[in-house]
Amino acid sequence: MTTTQQSEKPLRADAERNRQRVLAAAREVFARRGLEAGLDEIARHAGVGTGTVYRRFPDKTALVTALFEERLDQVVATVKEAIAHPDPWEGLCAALESLIAMQIEDRGLKDVIFGAVGDHETFRERRAELLPLVQQGVCRAIEAGVLRPDFALTDFAPLQVMLTQVASFTEAADPQAWRRYLRIVLDGLCTRRDGPTPLGHPALDLAQLEDACGRHLPHC
Amino acid sequence: MTTTQQSEKPLRADAERNRQRVLAAAREVFARRGLEAGLDEIARHAGVGTGTVYRRFPDKTALVTALFEERLDQVVATVKEAIAHPDPWEGLCAALESLIAMQIEDRGLKDVIFGAVGDHETFRERRAELLPLVQQGVCRAIEAGVLRPDFALTDFAPLQVMLTQVASFTEAADPQAWRRYLRIVLDGLCTRRDGPTPLGHPALDLAQLEDACGRHLPHC
DNA sequence: TCTTAAGCGGAAGGACTCTCTCCGGATGGA
DNA sequence: TCCATCCGGAGAGAGTCCTTCCGCTTAAGA
Numbered sequence: 001m002t003t004t005q006q007s008e009k010p011l012r013a014d015a016e017r018n019r020q021r022v023l024a025a026a027r028e029v030f031a032r033r034g035l036e037a038g039l040d041e042i043a044r045h046a047g048v049g050t051g052t053v054y055r056r057f058p059d060k061t062a063l064v065t066a067l068f069e070e071r072l073d074q075v076v077a078t079v080k081e082a083i084a085h086p087d088p089w090e091g092l093c094a095a096l097e098s099l100i101a102m103q104i105e106d107r108g109l110k111d112v113i114f115g116a117v118g119d120h121e122t123f124r125e126r127r128a129e130l131l132p133l134v135q136q137g138v139c140r141a142i143e144a145g146v147l148r149p150d151f152a153l154t155d156f157a158p159l160q161v162m163l164t165q166v167a168s169f170t171e172a173a174d175p176q177a178w179r180r181y182l183r184i185v186l187d188g189l190c191t192r193r194d195g196p197t198p199l200g201h202p203a204l205d206l207a208q209l210e211d212a213c214g215r216h217l218p219h220c
Numbered sequence: 221m222t223t224t225q226q227s228e229k230p231l232r233a234d235a236e237r238n239r240q241r242v243l244a245a246a247r248e249v250f251a252r253r254g255l256e257a258g259l260d261e262i263a264r265h266a267g268v269g270t271g272t273v274y275r276r277f278p279d280k281t282a283l284v285t286a287l288f289e290e291r292l293d294q295v296v297a298t299v300k301e302a303i304a305h306p307d308p309w310e311g312l313c314a315a316l317e318s319l320i321a322m323q324i325e326d327r328g329l330k331d332v333i334f335g336a337v338g339d340h341e342t343f344r345e346r347r348a349e350l351l352p353l354v355q356q357g358v359c360r361a362i363e364a365g366v367l368r369p370d371f372a373l374t375d376f377a378p379l380q381v382m383l384t385q386v387a388s389f390t391e392a393a394d395p396q397a398w399r400r401y402l403r404i405v406l407d408g409l410c411t412r413r414d415g416p417t418p419l420g421h422p423a424l425d426l427a428q429l430e431d432a433c434g435r436h437l438p439h440c
Numbered sequence: 441t442c443t444t445a446a447g448c449g450g451a452a453g454g455a456c457t458c459t460c461t462c463c464g465g466a467t468g469g470a
Numbered sequence: 471t472c473c474a475t476c477c478g479g480a481g482a483g484a485g486t487c488c489t490t491c492c493g494c495t496t497a498a499g500a
Contacts, residue, residue, distance in 0.1 A: 012468060015476060035440060038458055049478035054460060061440055116437040148407075148416035152423030157433065158386045158401055165385035166378045181378055187368075188408030195412050196368035203372030213377065217336040220255060220281055232497060235447060258487055269449035274489065441500100448495065457486065466477065 019056045021046040026067055030108030035064060035116050037108075061117060068112045072126040075102060075109070079130060083137040089146040092137045093186055099160055100182065104167045114161075148191050159185060172215050173208035176201055239276045241266040246283055250328030255284060255336050257328075281337060288332045292346040295322060295329070299350060303357040309366040312357045313406055319380055320402065324387045334381075368411050379405060392435050393428035396421055 011019065025046035029037045039060055043050045057063040078098050085091035103110035113130075117123055134156050141147035163185065167178035180201040187197055204212065231239060245266035249257045259280055263270045277283040298318050305311035323330035333350075337343055354376050361367035383405065387398035400421040407417055424432065 012475060014468065018477085036458095039460085040458075043479090049480095050459090051461080051463095051478060052476080055476075058460095060459070064440065111437055114436050115433045115439075117440045118434060119439070150416055150419050154424040154426060154429045155400070155404075157429055158390060158397075158424075159404075161389045161436070162382040162386045162401065166382045169381045170378060177378070180375070181382060184375075184379075184408040185405060186408070188404040188406070192415050193413050196370055199370050204374040204378075206374060209374045209377055213335045214338060216334050216381070217331055219335075219339070220284065220337045232446060234497065238448085259489085260487075263450090270451095270488090271449060271490080271492095272447080275447070280488070443500085444496105444498100446495105446497080449493100451491090453488105453490075455486105455488090457484100459482105459484090461482075462480090464478100466475105467473100468475080470472095 015056075018046070018048050018052050021048060022053050022056060022063070023067060026063055030064070030067065031106040034107035035111040039063070061120070064108070064112070064117055065120060065122070068109065069122055071106070071109060072112065072123065075099070075113070076126060076129050076133070078102065079133050083133055088137070088141040088144040089190070092141045092147060092189075095134065095137055096156070096159065096163075096186070097179075097182060100163045100167065100178065103160065103164050104171075104178065107168075110164055114157075145191055148189060151189060169216055170204060170208075170212050173204055173212045174201075177204060235276075238266070238268050238272050241268060242273050242276060242283070243287060246287055250284070250287065251326040254327035255331040259283070281340070284328070284332070284337055285340060285342070288329065289342055291326070291329060292332065292343065295319070295333070296346060296349050296353070298322065299353050303353055308357070308361040308364040309410070312361045312367060312409075315354065315357055316376070316379065316383075316406075317399075317402060320383045320387065320398065323380065323384050324391075324398065327388075330384055334377075365411055368409060371409060389436055390424060390428075390432050393424055393432045394421075397424060 010016070022042065026042045029042045029045050033041075039053050040050055042063075043053045046053070053063070057066065079095050082094035082098050083091045085094055103113065111117075112123060113127065115123075115127070131153070135153045138147065138151060138153055138156070142149050142151065163178055163182055166181045170177035180199045180203065183197065183199045183201075187193060230236070242262065246262045249262045249265050253261075259273050260270055262283075263273045266273070273283070277286065299315050302314035302318050303311045305314055323333065331337075332343060333347065335343075335347070351373070355373050358367065358371060358373055358376070362369050362371065383398055383402055386401045390397035400419045400423065403417065403419045403421075407413060
């Protein structure tokens with residue numbers, strides 16, 4: 001099925017079962033903690049020994065690769081679909097929103113998109129596919145007069161960085177709070193506005209803010 | 221002079237010299253790398269042994285405290301001054317801009333502001349002073365009709381998080397690029413706009429963006 | 441100049457982290 | 471039954487960082 005096992009002889013039943021367990025656990029742990037998660041934690045979460053992880057995946061990169069190759073295809077497809085929205089502005093908003101939502105739901109995906117496994121061929125290709133897609137959406141929106149004309153293709157990534165960061169900052173206090181800041185940013189990206197557009201999500205209260213600050217950094 | 225040496229007998233000349241060297245080095249290293257910087261690095265940078273650091277400052281927290289107590293006073297003063305601007309909008313912009321600029325120039329300051337030394341009395345007080353200042357600026361700007369009325373006091377910190385993050389993302393490629401994103405955010409914060417306000421800073425080019433991505437995360 | 445308390449550098453201890461290897465014992469499947 | 475295959479998890483190895491300690495050096499007062 002998966003790349004690593006293409007034409008080799010099939011694994012023993014228990015081995016294959018464990019392989020799937022490891023993949024599932026890795027998916028979950030990487031999603032929650034990003035690629036910085038250790039393989040020990042994944043093994044524990046899968047209910048197998050670390051050795052079992054390393055027997056199927058020669059190193060951490062191999063595991064990450066096996067997991068995220070098809071995941072990146074999904075990302076490209078999702079963005080493509082978003083950009084295809086008949087309304088250029090809605091298309092761009094949807095593209096940004098879905099990119100951020102995906103990266104928040106899966107912090108490992110964020111790491112992969114931003115090049116934590118920089119030297120890997122397939123990942124590089126997928127990332128390269130994303131750029132012209134976004135460019136198309138940006139150009140169309142500027143031509144339609146809805147996106148500020150001084151917006152550049154290269155602004156897309158920094159906006160993702162901003163919003164994923166604010167998302168992990170507010171996550172514990174309110175998992176959806178990032179949407180509020182997405183709306184603010186989008187209100188900054190449109191060409192003109194007669195008034196504020198609805199933020200859609202309430203602000204944190206003071207207790208939530210303090211909570212967010214408290215979790216944000218390792219204490220000293 | 222400084223808190224720790226108030227009424228004790230004066231240090232030997234060489235000891236006092238080294239103490240100053242350590243403080244200067246710590247100021248520089250913490251500014252560049254944040255509080256995560258190790259004391260070894262500071263000692264090396266000061267040209268003294270690690271023991272010398274620990275002889276003057278019982279632990280890392282003591283060093284951080286000695287450094288940032290007066291620094292936080294400056295922050296409060298700067299924000300107060302910014303907010304006092306006759307134009308409510310300009311005042312708020314200046315407050316946000318100066319807060320971010322200070323945190324970018326000094327990553328240790330950012331860590332302190334966001335509570336990395338959470339349990340320290342003086343820091344907590346200073347942070348508490350900041351809030352009503354910002355509140356005053358926010359209320360005034362909303363009443364003047366220039367700031368979107370759905371903006372909340374608690375949005376200020378997340379905006380700082382967003383912008384300091386984008387700043388460290390783009391820092392190597394273009395140290396001033398964050399100003400571009402500040403402008404975008406501010407355009408999202410104003411009540412209404414007839415068109416885009418000048419971003420003031422050019423976008424990254426593709427090479428710079430790739431560079432920024434490459435540095436953003438530890439490779440795998 | 442002599443004396444000595446004070447100060448010095450940096451090696452090393454201790455407590456972590458994470459990646460990856462190894463091996464004695466267990467087991468699926470022919 | 472039998473053995474190739476697979477298992478768990480201890481632990482090696484290479485980091486990190488904070489902190490302590492000790493033998494040597496030096497400033498400064500008598």
